[in-house]
Amino acid sequence: MRQAAATGLRQGELFGLEDEEPAETVTVKQQLIGPDKGVPYLGEPKTKQSYRAVPQGKSVVDEIELHRKAFPPKVVYIEGRTNPRKPVWRHARLLYTSETGGAIRRGSWAKLWARNIKRANAHLAKSGSKVRVPEGATLHDLRHFYASVLIKNGATPKQVQMRLGHAKPSITLNVYTHLWEAEADRTADMMEAVPNDVP
Secondary structure (H helix, E strand, O other): OHHHHHHOOOHHHHHOOEOOOOOOEEEEOOEEEOOOOOOOEEEOOOOHHHOEEEEOOHHHHHHHHHHHHHOOOEEEEEEEEOOOOOOEEEEEEEOOOOOOOOOOOHHHHHHHHHHHHHHHHHHHHHOOOOOOOOOOOOHHHHHHHHHHHHHHOOOOHHHHHHHHOOOOHHHHHHHHHHHHHHOOOOHHHHHHOOOOOOO
């Protein structure tokens, strides 16, 4: 899913998106929660910081439009618990739905994801490519990919925290500090850039 790789949204945030005209910003205001037992529902995002607006490029906007044409969003009657004090059943036009037009269940998604990885690897092999989707790759790995690209291109811990919706920068640093540490140490060059005549 290109949108997942380009925005770093959590799986529940993606599957909880309601259909809107594709825009260069995606707003996270709810997530689809699929309990192991029971019916999926729309709930609050994971943290206060998870309520956020995430930029997405034109290529992603175009891809979402293609998705909407190929798989028209469906209206799902679902419980909304975005206000836990006042849960309400409502109609939600979800951008991503199951093959039967309902909210995506975790177990069904895992099977579909595994099938698509096999198909992708078969296609890559047939085309002569040595590239393969790693065994055990998950949708959450696209979130890590997103963070890694931001870090590689100079994003600060605070910027990455805000884009991922982590509660605190320390969470971001605990997960990704090795990527910042992997950057070449340029501290000496920074000091060399300071004019020599500074007293």
